[in-house]
Amino acid sequence: MGATVSQDDNDSDCHTHQSPINIWTKMALYDPFLKPLKIQYDPTTSRKIVNLGHCFNVEFDDTSDMSVLSDGPLNSRYRLRQFHFHWGSSDKDGSEHVIDGNVYPAELHIVYWNSQKYESFEEAAKHPDGLAVIGVLLKIGEANPVLQTIIEHLDDVKTKGKEHSFTKYNLARLLPNDLDYWTYHGSLTTEPYFECVTWIVLQRAIPISSAQLTRFRGLLCTSEYEKPVPIMENHRPVQLLHDRVVRSSRL
Numbered sequence: 001m002g003a004t005v006s007q008d009d010n011d012s013d014c015h016t017h018q019s020p021i022n023i024w025t026k027m028a029l030y031d032p033f034l035k036p037l038k039i040q041y042d043p044t045t046s047r048k049i050v051n052l053g054h055c056f057n058v059e060f061d062d063t064s065d066m067s068v069l070s071d072g073p074l075n076s077r078y079r080l081r082q083f084h085f086h087w088g089s090s091d092k093d094g095s096e097h098v099i100d101g102n103v104y105p106a107e108l109h110i111v112y113w114n115s116q117k118y119e120s121f122e123e124a125a126k127h128p129d130g131l132a133v134i135g136v137l138l139k140i141g142e143a144n145p146v147l148q149t150i151i152e153h154l155d156d157v158k159t160k161g162k163e164h165s166f167t168k169y170n171l172a173r174l175l176p177n178d179l180d181y182w183t184y185h186g187s188l189t190t191e192p193y194f195e196c197v198t199w200i201v202l203q204r205a206i207p208i209s210s211a212q213l214t215r216f217r218g219l220l221c222t223s224e225y226e227k228p229v230p231i232m233e234n235h236r237p238v239q240l241l242h243d244r245v246v247r248s249s250r251l
């Protein structure tokens, strides 16, 4: 007699906390115990910009707790490692998280790891409370001068594997003043998709101009020795919510 597989067996599979998701704002649960985000940022920790082939990272010195994220939904101190973006082949899509069915043209991910409990980013990524990622939606608007300082360096990292020094970046100026957020437990949105992320998606989007966003699509996923292929898009489709609840920091 073969095993019978019921519907709930599908939910018992081990990939039920995947990201990104569609956030239905009216279904989000206001949690009065959620604290405001505490973002301590030291501009001297920015080190370099790197073309990874599927995106570019701005990377930080994470050998000590100089730029850290704490409070919010978190129970530990998380150390800043890198930030990167996801975008689409046109301004019509590109974000990973979707809000009430609305896709945004791009999304910023600021990646932190739990340096209070774990010795390294790699170790932290193996645990459900290992990482915290602040997701910031981008909307088409005025040219963003703080993004422009990044965009000016994209020509230095045009091909896969290229990197360029990138210091004294003022990440704090990139964030909106309003830090209200939605939070839920999820995963990395690229390989290896580990379910190790406390997602903190800001409720306020930041502007980018269409011309600035076009510059992202000029990056190449090929090395300088290969036929040039642009990174036209790098966003993952939304995943099933399963048994998760999204909480909101604002009523």
Ligand SMILES: NS(=O)(=O)c1ccc(B(O)O)cc1
Residues within 6 Å of the ligand: 109, 111, 133, 187, 188, 189, 190, 191, 192
């Ligand atoms: N897109 S994401 O923020 O979920 C993310 C962050 C880090 C890594 B990783 O360092 O492998 C992968 C995906």
Ligand SMILES: [Zn+2]
Residues within 6 Å of the ligand: 084, 085, 086, 109, 189
């Ligand atoms: Zn990302």
